[in-house]
Amino acid sequence: MIDEADRRILRHLLADPALTTAELAERAGVTAATCWRRIEKLTDAGVIRSRQAVIDWRRLGYEVEVSLRFTLDKTNPRAFDEFLAAAREVPEVIGIETFLGRVDVRLNVIARDMVHYQQIYRERILTLPHIADIEALMLISTIKDSAGVPL
Incomplete structure (x- = not known):
């Protein structure tokens, strides 16, 4: 240890x-x-996976961040794989997480403004395969953002 x-x-x-x-x-x-x-x-040992830059997307002109929670139509056994493969192709998706429970997948999406977000939502998000339900949560502020653990 x-x-x-x-x-x-x-x-x-x-x-x-x-x-x-x-x-x-x-x-x-x-x-x-x-x-x-x-x-x-x-x-x-895999404790340190990488050293990386943390980008402040707002300073690059991305003012909107939305967390989208998806429930997938799991009648197709490839639903997860196909959804995740398609979601990886959306450049504005900065985070993808999978869950056990009512929500299957969460995507974190950034956009320059609400008009840009609406375009991304209509053209890229709604075309993702196997969506049964979507819930959107707009980020207002980040209170704590830490990948660290108590050391």
């Missing part, structure tokens, strides 16, 4: 993924070589 030094490294890495190994080592209180080895170990 991971120890306290790994937890410190992970905490600082979550706070700022752009840190160099030397900066991360200094903040975590370990040597650069130790930090590098631990990052490699955590990556090899």
Whole structure:
């Protein structure tokens, strides 16, 4: 498992993924070589999957974010696979999640404005296969957005 030094490294890495190994080592209180080895170990173990940029879509002109919850018509055994394959092709879909329960799939969709969203909805979303029901939730504000876990 991971120890306290790994937890410190992970905490600082979550706070700022752009840190160099030397900066991360200094903040975590370990040597650069130790930090590098631990990052490699955590990556090899699948704990660290990637370092990535987090894009602020609003600064790129996307002012609308909608979460669409779908119930699929599951009379076709390929309904999930076909729906998910088609949803992946919609460039404005920034997130796809599947669920057990009343809701089968959730898509997070971004648009420049409501007119653009309406176009995406009519031309790209409603044409997705095997839809039995859709519920739309418009994002008003994000209070907490963290992929981190208590370390």
